[in-house]
Amino acid sequence: xxxxxxxxxLAEPNxxxxxxxxxxxxxxxxxxxxxxxxxxxxxxxHLQVLCxxxxxxxxxxxxxxxxxxxPQPFEEMDVWLASFRRLWEExxxxxxxxxxxxxxxxxxxxxx
Numbered sequence: 001x002x003x004x005x006x007x008x009x010l011a012e013p014n015x016x017x018x019x020x021x022x023x024x025x026x027x028x029x030x031x032x033x034x035x036x037x038x039x040x041x042x043x044x045x046h047l048q049v050l051c052x053x054x055x056x057x058x059x060x061x062x063x064x065x066x067x068x069x070x071p072q073p074f075e076e077m078d079v080w081l082a083s084f085r086r087l088w089e090e091x092x093x094x095x096x097x098x099x100x101x102x103x104x105x106x107x108x109x110x111x112x
Contacts, residue, residue: 026067029064029067051067
């Protein structure tokens with residue numbers, strides 16, 4: 001369920017751009033809006049969705065709200081993706097073996 005919420009939040013291009021920006025360092029709403037060419041109300045709404053999904057957290061500093069990424073959802077996503085990586089690595093290994101067999105059998109035919 002957590003993965004679905006996270007993927008849904010990241011499916012919106014501007015929210016994904018915000019997350020990519022926050023990889024650099026924490027930013028205020030105004031800085032995010034300026035760097036991405038978005039209006040501040042629009043940026044605030046996107047940040048609210050990202051907060052609700054657990055992707056970012058907000059920290060009040062003086063009169064600003066500073067947003068930064070939360071590592072835990074990305075760690076959970078990495079664990080989930082690891083199962084797919086193993087699956088595809090196994091398939092690529094089998095493909096590599098098959099191609100090597102084809103290559104070897106082709107060399108055997110060339111020598112006869």
